[in-house]
Amino acid sequence: MANALRIQPLEDRVYGNNGVILQPLEACERISLRAEDKAIAGLGKAIGLALPKKPGTSSEKNGIIAMWIGPDEWFVTAPEGTGLEAKIDKVKTGLYSAVSINHRNTGLTISGKNAVNALNSGCPRDLSLTVFPVGACSRTMIAKAEVILYRTDEQEFRVECWRSFSDYVWKYLMDAARSA
């Protein structure tokens, strides 16, 4: 059987202007993980890091990132080939739901000295380093699109959104970069 071609929605795009750089993320594994308290420790062990329990925080190890998104909800992402789903499937303690959303979401990185300003053109969150430090994450909005925002560095963020919103988010941030 011929190999099917994977076409990511932001493929081949790149943008840089006025201290803002936009780059699409590489394909990766993504899981929407919901779990009761009893399952948290086991899930963490299976994934290879402790699931964060504090709102808006994340943990990261070997390229695997778990972001606290809601009271019983984590967005877990890992490089292709990690096999997150299979690892999670082995957890037998406590109840949980793991749903792969690796194609539902797509992502981009926004970086540069004006990245915060560009994001704040559409995102109402306080993105100062004290309130939203490196490692902070949040389900929030960029203008009309829901996104997960994750700070990877002082001047670098990962933006995750649903694939059909990615064109809008990309173009909005381009317009925002112009005026950042």
Add this chain to the structure above:
Amino acid sequence: MSAPSVNTGANRVAGKGRLSPAKTVSFTFDGKSYNAMEGDTLASALLANGIHLVGRSFKYHRPRGILGAGPEEPNALMGISRDKARFQPNVRATCQEVFDGMDAKSQNRFPSLEFDVGAVNDGLGRFFPAGFYYKTFMWPQSAWDKLYEPIIRRAAGLGDSPTEADPDHYANRFAHCEVLVVGGGAAGLTAAKAAAASGKRVIIADENPIMGGSLLSDSVVKLNGKTGSDWAASIVSELEAMDNVTVLPRTTAFGYYNHNMVTLAERVTEHMANPDPELPRERMWQVRAEKVILATGAIERHLVFPDNDRPGIMMASAAGTFLNQYGVTPGANVAVYTSCDSAWQVAFDLKEAGVNIPAIIDQRDAIDDALLARAAELGITVKKAHAVTKTRGRLRVKEITIEPVNGVSSEAIPVDCLLMSGGWTPSVHLFSQSRGRVKFDEDSGTFLPDIYTEDCVSVGCCNGTMDMEAALAEALTAAKEAVGGRARKAPKVENASSMNGFKIGSSKGAGPEDFTKAFVDFQNDVTAKDIRLAVREGFQSIEHVKRYTTNGMASDQGKMSNMHGLAIAAEMLDKPIPEVGLTTFRSPYTPVTFGTLVEHNKGELFDVTRRTPMYDWAAKHGAAFEDVGNWKRAWYFPKAGEDMHAAVNRECVATRKAAGIFDASTLGKIEVVGPDAVKFMNMMYTNPWDKLAVGRCRYGIMCREDGFVYDDGVVARMAEDRFHVTTTTGGAPRVLNMMEDYLQTEFPEWKVWLTSTSEQWAVIAVQGPKAREIIEPLVEGIDLSNEAMPHMSVREGKIFGIPTRLMKVSFTGEAGFEINVPADFGQSVWEAIWERGEPMGLTPYGTEAMHVMRAEKGFIIVGQDTDGTVTPQDAAVGWAIGKKKADFVGIKGLQRPDLIGKGRKELVGLKTIDPKIVLEEGAQIVDNPNHPIPMPMIGHVTSSYWSEVLGHSIAMALVVDGHSRMGETLHVPMPDSVIKVEICSPIFYDPKGERTNG
């Protein structure tokens, strides 16, 4: 070598003001060229060139001059253009900085400012009393649309709309800070500096290009030994150097919303001759502040006396600003009419600049000795307890008449300018917008902030603290309370001017017994007489008086007029002012361009455009797209020469004869996972789910509590504890919301989780007799035979090497598959199927053919064949209700007598007697077309198409008791004919459903 000197107007005073004669620009006003100094406002530039006459008034078309020097300006509204496409009406000349090449035009005049035919209204003034429009255009009602409204529309409103699309771009910024200071005057700068020292985030915004507020126009005040403007400049540069401070000049705080959200409009390029096209023209700031310090200052009130609106009559403080900031004198022979101390200093400044001051006319009897002494020293005549009762001069004031306040003798004084001051009105606009409550202060005749609802504090003049030393102390206290830390030292203030004395209401000559035009509101042309008339005609509430007279309405928002209007109404009502009350101030404080409010959200960014993974393929294959919500869906695939009908007919026939391929990716999908998943499904859907085996699918109906159909879709059971739920395209978000709502509020203890997977899966529908044959060789690990995989089943395996959830389901009535693959592989899998299927007759079809084929089968579309008042039984899908179920959302609603009784509209099929006629969707259905009008309507057409496969038109309709009317003939009256229809089953095609088994 000295720079060539450019004449920037005869009324410049050398050495005065902050502008440099070395930097000049040129502009045009009503087609004539003038020079200005860089930094001039349009108003200062015009005055420098001796121009007072700048507009015609709104109602009476009276000649009007520049009245103020700031945002309160009601008269000098201009159309400003940069080029053909960049035109903005109603710009305040007092706020617009002149840039090189600017073109300014006066408004509301025809053919010219000097000669305006509309001025006939002025002579007819007694025919245009308050409430004129309400009284005159009452009846006949039929004249409203054709006659009155067009007349009013032409007469009303100021300025013209731009005619070309706006080429500029605009920006938005959400910002957070611990302290937002609104206003960059002495108090605002002091508060900002003190707050900034804490290291916390401070934003300070001021509408003017240069911060300093009244300090910039004050010739005598000293702070820490520096002049007012030097001190302000030094504070601003200190603030600008701090990382934690954002200094925003040319930025108006125009709205105050819940939870300390304040909106600012920053004018980024409005003052530039050749702005960088990459810069936004304006930027909206949406600031969420922990604490807001309002230091918005005060606005000087005019005096209400006869013909107080002639060009050349202006505010005393404005003259002070023009002189001390721009080096411009408003005239050569300038009288001052006041009831407030502050106007005296302006007279002194002008006198010292060489202007003749024929008199200071003060309404008060008791005047501060120091002022009197200084006037005497400068040789200025003082008229205590006097009033200006008459003015003359058509296009520019040339003479005033003064009388003793308590006396009858009169004296005429020739002037070319008259300055006036009725004292100061604290700017409580933003405070009022924040839902703060004001209280009347008898001693100062002002409304002052009293009860705060937001976490803000008013300091300085806007809080009624007119004494500068006290204002600065107040600012420091506010800053300390906002950020903590030690108390900061206030700057030492010397020679601050007094702002004592005020007058509200009408002055002598404009009293109840007079019939003069004494203007209260210049922008809306409201006189003292109008306010009194409104009260006489029975309007008691100030809100009603405001609307009847239009006092303080529109963009003006009563900046100068409110207090006078109120005082006159109170006097007429014989009530104290607090009992009459103050009108509410509305946002925006000053007009904001649409561009700023729209910011980034225009053109492509106006809304989200959602495209499926197979969009590019469809576009390449010539699809026409339709908007379904935010989605672009392939509508039909016309071949050369085909119209929509031909294409749809071909697509339908091909699908039923061979096979069709359809992009169903936009379907909503929800993964329901957990041990209580089946319990949850039982609750959310009317159907029973316990017995649905793993690997099987079922069509589900979802109701609201009221029993009406909310959504529908096929649900696949992937595992005991896992369902793959599909929803309608448009219903995806609301269905998930409703499910989450129930889960979180009603059944929080249930162990089930919901995840939207709408976009995880691309969905490729392959339908038709050859569907299986086409996909079979691409599929691995799934037996597609009817025996192994019956209709309404789901299997997991691979297609074209990609993991798939393969469903055998049909929305066409043909045997077919819906192939779910991870979205990024959608196009590739589609292409593989296409490559194999095309030679076998596989045809891509769009949403229109999908609609036709489902209607041929009588499948409903929620939202088209239902409208939120249709039960499952009404929609002929009552079979989907689990009869043995004890509970589900809507079960109680469905038991209501009116939902189970006779007389409900029920879904049926309609056949036109003439098979070629295709009914109009939405058309009404009647029993007896000869019934006299009004004719009882018993239903309407919900879906209607031409069925090429059947060779006749088909329709679905909701008809009263339709299910028991099978075979009856009904009528559809249309404008030109009555169409006969017969009620039939909505299943037109393959009623036994034999084709789904292939």
